[in-house]
Amino acid sequence: MLNFVLFGPPGAGKGTQSQKLIDRYQLIHISTGDLFRAHITNQSPLGKQVSALIADGQLVPDEITIAMLEEEVDKNPEAKGFIFDGFPRTVAQAAALDEFLESKDSSIAVVIALDVDQVELTKRIAERQKLTNRVDDHADKLQKRIDEYFSKTVHVLPYYEAQDKLRKVNGIGQIDEIFAELCEVLDKY
Template sequence: MPAPTRLIILGPPGAGKGTQAARIAERLSIPAISTGDIFRSNIKNETELGLKVKDILASGGYVPDEVTNEIVEDRLSWDDATHGFLLDGYPRTSGQVEALDAMLAKHGHALDAVIELVVDEDAVVGRLLKRAEIEGRADDTEEVIRERQAIYRKETAPLAAHYQLAGLLVQVDGMGEVDEVTDRVIAALPQH
């Protein structure tokens, strides 16, 4: 049995995090856990959590850290996450970083690496504008997309710095063909 692999993936909107998370998780035989997917699934199934999150998001608010931490802790307790996981979309705040560290420490675990997809912002904006056109996302204007990029930089820079200091940050060039990026990520991960 290989050593557990506990990973986080970071990258701005449009960097291909979701695509890479699924591919990396499959290669490593660990679940890709997206907080966004968990929220959407709970909203769709009208669970208690889903209704709570739906109301928060409908009013334009952010889901509080306590709620997000609770759903992540629950998801990490599932059997498929026993030998590792790849988190996409979590943590997003320093409070969530502390909560995740505490969750893992409680079970004698720690993160193995934090992958940051490094991309060219103009290329990503172009990619997202093309996707908006194809998928008919009229709200995804260049201004909106650039604002999301700026918010990501502001919110995530401190997390990347924290993980850099902890010796866990692995920066990978996220530009190029999907297979090439996946291969780069796998090659950059610490070997167990």
């Protein structure tokens, strides 16, 4: 089973690359952002709670995020593996993911960090906002999400680096070139 984390700030291209990776490796994509949006769209009690947090640019508490993620993994017992996108965002979440996968006799094989600078991120998200009008892409929320990533979330990387699981890929360039670099990393696993 191939489980890996696709890591990067908002706008790094995780969603775009994930779709290509799903097609190539037949993996299940678990995006916490997609899970949150589905709960929000369905107006579930959890969705209402998540909506208020996201609209304010805050991270959803670990216990909610982890429970949703575990539920998604459990829905797919025959999966060849999982792409975790947007998770983990804290060291506590990373440790919880390791513990959960270990209980399933599995683990994270590799963490791939898409490296994209803030200027490029802002440009990409502004363009995406024109096309999708995602509430979390509005300028006031966007800067808060990018700041959150660079001040808090990025600190998860040393956790995986200490396990020799971290690989970095340049996230700026042509989509297919970035995809080829991602495949080069994943093919080793």
